[in-house]
Amino acid sequence: MAAHAESHNPALLHHFATEEQQRNSASFGMWIFLATEVMFFGGLFCAYLIYRRLYFGDFAAASKSIDALLGGTNTAVLICSSLTVVLAVWAAATARRTLLLSSLVVTMLLGCVFLGIKAKEYKDKFDEHHVPGATFSFEHEQVPNAPEGVYANPRHAEIFFALYFIMTGLHALHMIIGLGIFAWLLIMAWRGRFTPEYHTPIEIGGLYWHFVDIVWIYLFPLLYLIDRHA
Amino acid sequence: MSMATATVQPVEREDYLNKHYGVGSWLLTTDHKRIALLYLISITFFFFVGGFFALLMRLELLTPAGDLVQADTYNKLFSMHGMVMVFFFLIPSIPAVLGNFLVPMMIGAKDLAFPKINLLSWYLYIIGGVMMTHCILTGGVDTGWTFYTPFSTAFSNSKVIEAGLAIFINGFSSILTGLNFVVTIHRMRAPGMTWSRLPLFIWAHYATSIIQILGTPVVAITLVLVVAERALHLGIFDPKLGGDPLLFQHLFWFYSHPAVYIMILPSMGVVTEVIACFSRKRIFGYHFVAMSSVAIAVFGFLVWAHHMFVAGISVYAALVFSLLSYSVAVPSAVKVFNWTATLYKGSIHYDAPMLYAFGFLGLFTIGGLTGLFLAALGVDVHVTDTYFVIAHFHYIMVGGALMGYLGGLHFWWPKISGRLYPEGWARLAALIVFIGFNLTFFPQFVLGYLGMPRRYYDYSHMPEFQVLNVLSTAGSTILGIGYLLPMIYFLWSMRYGKPAPDNPWNAAGLEWQTQSPPTTFNFVEEPVVTWEAYNYDEIDAGHKQEAPVVG
Numbered sequence: 001m002a003a004h005a006e007s008h009n010p011a012l013l014h015h016f017a018t019e020e021q022q023r024n025s026a027s028f029g030m031w032i033f034l035a036t037e038v039m040f041f042g043g044l045f046c047a048y049l050i051y052r053r054l055y056f057g058d059f060a061a062a063s064k065s066i067d068a069l070l071g072g073t074n075t076a077v078l079i080c081s082s083l084t085v086v087l088a089v090w091a092a093a094t095a096r097r098t099l100l101l102s103s104l105v106v107t108m109l110l111g112c113v114f115l116g117i118k119a120k121e122y123k124d125k126f127d128e129h130h131v132p133g134a135t136f137s138f139e140h141e142q143v144p145n146a147p148e149g150v151y152a153n154p155r156h157a158e159i160f161f162a163l164y165f166i167m168t169g170l171h172a173l174h175m176i177i178g179l180g181i182f183a184w185l186l187i188m189a190w191r192g193r194f195t196p197e198y199h200t201p202i203e204i205g206g207l208y209w210h211f212v213d214i215v216w217i218y219l220f221p222l223l224y225l226i227d228r229h230a
Numbered sequence: 231m232s233m234a235t236a237t238v239q240p241v242e243r244e245d246y247l248n249k250h251y252g253v254g255s256w257l258l259t260t261d262h263k264r265i266a267l268l269y270l271i272s273i274t275f276f277f278f279v280g281g282f283f284a285l286l287m288r289l290e291l292l293t294p295a296g297d298l299v300q301a302d303t304y305n306k307l308f309s310m311h312g313m314v315m316v317f318f319f320l321i322p323s324i325p326a327v328l329g330n331f332l333v334p335m336m337i338g339a340k341d342l343a344f345p346k347i348n349l350l351s352w353y354l355y356i357i358g359g360v361m362m363t364h365c366i367l368t369g370g371v372d373t374g375w376t377f378y379t380p381f382s383t384a385f386s387n388s389k390v391i392e393a394g395l396a397i398f399i400n401g402f403s404s405i406l407t408g409l410n411f412v413v414t415i416h417r418m419r420a421p422g423m424t425w426s427r428l429p430l431f432i433w434a435h436y437a438t439s440i441i442q443i444l445g446t447p448v449v450a451i452t453l454v455l456v457v458a459e460r461a462l463h464l465g466i467f468d469p470k471l472g473g474d475p476l477l478f479q480h481l482f483w484f485y486s487h488p489a490v491y492i493m494i495l496p497s498m499g500v501v502t503e504v505i506a507c508f509s510r511k512r513i514f515g516y517h518f519v520a521m522s523s524v525a526i527a528v529f530g531f532l533v534w535a536h537h538m539f540v541a542g543i544s545v546y547a548a549l550v551f552s553l554l555s556y557s558v559a560v561p562s563a564v565k566v567f568n569w570t571a572t573l574y575k576g577s578i579h580y581d582a583p584m585l586y587a588f589g590f591l592g593l594f595t596i597g598g599l600t601g602l603f604l605a606a607l608g609v610d611v612h613v614t615d616t617y618f619v620i621a622h623f624h625y626i627m628v629g630g631a632l633m634g635y636l637g638g639l640h641f642w643w644p645k646i647s648g649r650l651y652p653e654g655w656a657r658l659a660a661l662i663v664f665i666g667f668n669l670t671f672f673p674q675f676v677l678g679y680l681g682m683p684r685r686y687y688d689y690s691h692m693p694e695f696q697v698l699n700v701l702s703t704a705g706s707t708i709l710g711i712g713y714l715l716p717m718i719y720f721l722w723s724m725r726y727g728k729p730a731p732d733n734p735w736n737a738a739g740l741e742w743q744t745q746s747p748p749t750t751f752n753f754v755e756e757p758v759v760t761w762e763a764y765n766y767d768e769i770d771a772g773h774k775q776e777a778p779v780v781g
Contacts, residue, residue, distance in 0.1 A: 015339065015340035015342075015751070016418075017756070021417060029347075029409060036447045039448050040450060040451050041451070042448065042451075043447070043452055043455075044451055046481070047481070050474065051474075054474075055472070132465075134463075155472040158465060162459075162466055166454070
């Protein structure tokens with residue numbers, strides 16, 4: 001009797017009554033996790049906003065030294081990856097195996113491109129001695145939109161770079177974890193574990209990926225585009 | 231008679247404890263009840279570690295001179311007492327032990343929504359705990375449990391980074407527990423278990439989980455910043471480098487004030503269950519008690535800066551935070567009055583869990599009212615950083631949260647272990663805890679008001695404080711005995727206690743309708759709920775003719 005009841009779906013865990021209950025729980029759990037992530041990054045955004053207000057000119061000068069073109073390219077890369085994630089979810093829901101596998105692969109490739117560009121940006125910062133610490137140097141950097149000869153305070157710029165590295169570093173860490181999740185999803189999809197009835201992991205993995213993208217959508221203008229209008 | 235066939239043996243009922251044996255069956259379990267026991271063992275360890283530090287401090291303060299330990303050691307003692315007790319005992323105490331055990335059972339579920347994540351959260355706790363223990367054994371940390379900058383990032387000569395990372399990792403354990411509870415309460419309720427039929431223990435845990443989910447990540451990122459600043463010499467919180475130490479305090483208290491409600495709300499949930507059961511009455515004002523839990527969780531997020539009245543925040547901000555701090559008193563008072571109204575004309579039984587609940591009622595009320603003194607700007611400035619503050623928050627955290635934890639442990643012990651604890655010893659222990667607690671902490675209100683500062687190991691320039699300090703130290707030894715007793719007789723009862731019936735208290739609630747101890751999946755058949763919570767009049771109606779109720 002029990003064996004019969006358990007036989008229809010191996011993916012249905014014992015403590016759930018129905019597949020719908022299991023699916024709802026999983027996606028609800030991911031939404032709550034994302035709420036914790038909002039608060040996690042929220043503390044950083046709070047610190048950023050306070051210092052940006054206090055030391056606006058210094059932040060603007062420091063912001064100008066990072067490459068907005070590379071950041072902009074990365075923004076485009078991530079937006080494209082969100083599209084391929086949506087395609088993957090749709091492909092899983094409609095049993096399109098080739099599209100599912102290729103969307104997952106392309107998503108991961110775009111994630112790697114993002115990290116590659118990020119690494120290039122970090123390397124530039126190292127070369128320019130803009131990494132906070134003993135070798136940090138930010139002397140005689142003109143404050144944008146200020147009279148000639150008004151230089152940024154290096155101590156305040158250092159706070160900008162500290163926040164820049166922590167915020168983008170944590171974001172990159174989330175990207176790396178996302179790549180791990182997607183590698184696992186790819187293996188599962190390759191083995192044919194996902195069906196139109198059961199593809200919850202793709203959905204909640206996708207939720208996570210979108211969230212990490214959205215964090216970047218906020219990071220990019222806040223960090224790269226301070227006072228660039230002139 | 232049993233000789234009739236060779237196969238007939240006195241069979242034990244299968245339950246979650248005896249279903250599997252071996253270390254592996256515990257360390258890899260996904261059963262919420264076993265994970266609760268894993269937590270019980272681990273937090274008990276840290277409770278006695280933290281208690282040991284407290285006793286050493288009390289011993290040092292027995293005499294005005296700093297003669298037992300050096301100043302540096304004393305700094306480490308109060309820091310590690312705070313860190314261990316707050317992060318490794320109080321915050322996981324009721325949620326991770328009683329909540330883990332009871333939340334699925336009370337709502338009629340087989341397990342939490344994410345059993346593996348539940349196990350993961352215990353492992354995160356253990357990783358954090360091992361790091362904390364290592365930190366303690368290799369020199370400890372002296373920043374106070376609050377990690378105030380720039381002392382913690384630029385000056386302290388102790389293991390700040392390791393302690394910070396230990397608490398960071400432990401924080402994720404708390405977050406995952408809260409996440410699991412919220413999803414479970416939303417999605418796993420048995421048929422008929424509507425929101426307004428939930429036991430108030432569940433409402434309390436729901437509110438607690440909201441704080442764990444939304445507050446803990448903020449302290450996590452704050453500790454990341456502290457660790458990064460200390461390790462890499464950044465200037466985010468260091469005024470010498472352009473940083474703002476007040477920002478640290480804001481971020482820290484944004485979590486750490488609501489963290490008090492992580493400790494007290496589950497305790498309120500326990501007390502609600504106990505008072506209803508031992509008054510044999512439906513709880514008075516069910517919806518008000520439920521909503522007051524949520525209100526405390528929400529208001530709790532809006533009061534943090536009352537820890538910073540003397541830190542240099544603007545007077546207007548202080549004014550607003552003072553007012554908002556008063557607002558927390560409203561839902562708290564709603565609870566106290568509803569518990570009291572439940573007692574009114576109840577047929578009250580003085581069993582050990584109820585004694586703890588009574589203790590909670592009195593001590594929490596004192597703790598809460600002195601909290602209002604501290605929310606008032608003028609008084610707060612006078613008593614900031616004195617023993618008045620110490621006494622106040624110990625009345626909440628120990629007199630409130632810990633009393634509730636012990637009461638709950640007694641109340642559900644028959645369900646958890648399948649054995650009855652010795653009632654006489656338990657009542658005695660409850661009495662000893664109550665007396666010891668008051669003797670320890672009431673003198674500290676007086677001390678603080680007279681001006682004895684906290685965190686001093688030497689008060690030889692104010693020897694007139696010795697009498698009160700001696701009283702407090704004496705109380706702490708009594709309190710220590712009061713805490714040792716339950717550990718001894720609980721362990722004793724696991725082997726020698728009388729087997730517990732399924733429902734020894736004749737209590738309402740789904741957890742009492744399963745066997746003691748429960749089977750792995752809690753219920754033989756999925757329960758269908760057709761009654762309101764705390765239907766004690768219906769339960770007792772069937773027993774009227776049996777015996778008059780004796781107190």
